[in-house]
Amino acid sequence: MTPRKPPVFAMTGGEARLDGRLVLRGVDLRVPAGEVLAVLGANGSGKSTLVRALLGLIPLSGGRTEIYGVPAARFRDWRRIGYVPQRLTVGGGVPATVREIVSSGRVARQSRLRPASRADRAAVDRALAAVGLAGHGHHSAHQLSGGEHQRVLIARALAGEPDAFVMDEPTSGVDAASQAALAGTLRALIGQGRTVVLVAHELGTLEPLITRCIVLDDGRVAHDGAPPKPVGEHALPGHDHVHPHGPAVPDGGPLGTWDRT
Amino acid sequence: MSILTFDFMRRALLAAVLMGLAAPAVGTFIVQRRLALLGDGIGHVALTGVAFGLLTSTSPILTAVIVSVFGAIAIELLRSRGRTGGDVALALLFYGGIAGGVLLTNLAPGGDTGSLLSYLFGSISSVSSRDLYVVAGLAVAVVAVIAIFGRELFLLCQDEEVARASGLPVRFLSLLLAVTAALTVVVAMRVVGLLLVSALMVVPVAAAQQLTRGFRTTVGVAMVFGVLSAVGGLYAGYQRDLSPGPAIVLIALALFVVAVAGRSLIRTLGVRPGPGMLRRARANGRGARHPRHESTTPASARSDAEATSR
């Protein structure tokens, strides 16, 4: 990492209001390239709000935030960013195939009048394979289980071949097979030196991949540093990492819950 | 066919085909964006445009284009301002549009509201050849917008935040879709009428999605249904001397019922689509052929139970 390179995300004193209520209360956060950052915190602590603000999807009411050194509102090089939102279902009432949804992740790389190129199709194939959905592109996305659906959203971000990923709770409510598929996908991305900001309720099998961890509490950063180490009772044999780590992550079921934002 | 010997009928038929193609194409995106009432809102506003044309003795179709485009932009701006109040704003435009239309028509010299009726429910004989040129031009513009911007509009309607984080010009695309919907309303106005315009943007799409798995195929099948309804309704209207608008909409609704029946027939005969399709497909691939008892609850409702059961 050369020091001259701007960080992927840099927020200083970030404050955000939703419906007049202060949801982010002065967040300072720099995410250098190559980092794998986990954002933990209870439901409603502001995790989704933070990542949406980092992407400039929510205007800040105070402070500022930059993407690759450019103020978020003026950032244009979106092909470098892949966003996996926290969603319950694929949006809208009209059916769409898995492939159609994943292909739409290429849109930042395509020109308007040209049909999808061979490179586009190859990238979509790779993205589908990376999440274990190769050969399932023709299925309707409306017929997927929660975990399969989440993998489609991840594949959509992968298809754009960005340098940095922002994933909002990709592991919540996801079955074991999808969890394993996601861990494999992340490992490959990290191996390629991509930057990942991963919102999670708890880390589970992803924990060894994390290089840094922040914990949000009521819109503030309550912890910033090393990921929680499996020490003490966590190191006991038979402990299988299915509950949240650390005292700052109070609630959540075995695998967390979906919350609509 | 003897009915084609009438010039007005040929013109009406062409207008109907253009409308049958354009309305469901735009409608698929509108339905995807959960804006099914947008067409209705624009239709009501367009009535004021028509009345403005009658009042000033200019072509009502041109004034309808202008007023409905402004109406569509207003609706889109109100929508993007936030959820709260959006439907109230739409309602204001509904009633303002109707009231303005009737009032302006009353003001027109010798204007009686009877002349509005053909715009409200469509009329075959009223399509002049100049109207037809305008309608054809608008229909081409609408289909061109869908062809050129379809990929971007798909992502916009799928997930607006992801569209923004992909660098799409979200505001421009939203306005483009609203304006395209407004042009479609005017295309459909002469044949199906302003009060039923929206039906042709929504019902063929609802029918098509009973039978399709993908977005593209939904657009295509909806366009086929749109043309079938438009031409069928026009023909029935001509045969029985009925208003074409209601006949077209009733045929579209009949197609919807047939599509629903066809879907349940497919389900009972073949694989029953439901959540967890891929996993089941793999299970079947291993040769296990269990009777299917899967629930059809949506993925969202099941995710917790599914996660904890593993």
Ligand SMILES: Nc1ncnc2c1ncn2[C@@H]1O[C@H](COP(=O)(O)OP(=O)(O)O)[C@@H](O)[C@H]1O
């Ligand atoms: N669109 C919204 N309008 C108003 N309040 C919101 C909105 N979205 C989230 N909030 C509130 O902001 C807080 C933080 O939400 P969120 O960032 O989604 O938390 P998390 O992702 O950590 O669960 C919560 O109290 C939530 O109720």
Ligand SMILES: [Mg+2]
């Ligand atoms: Mg959240």
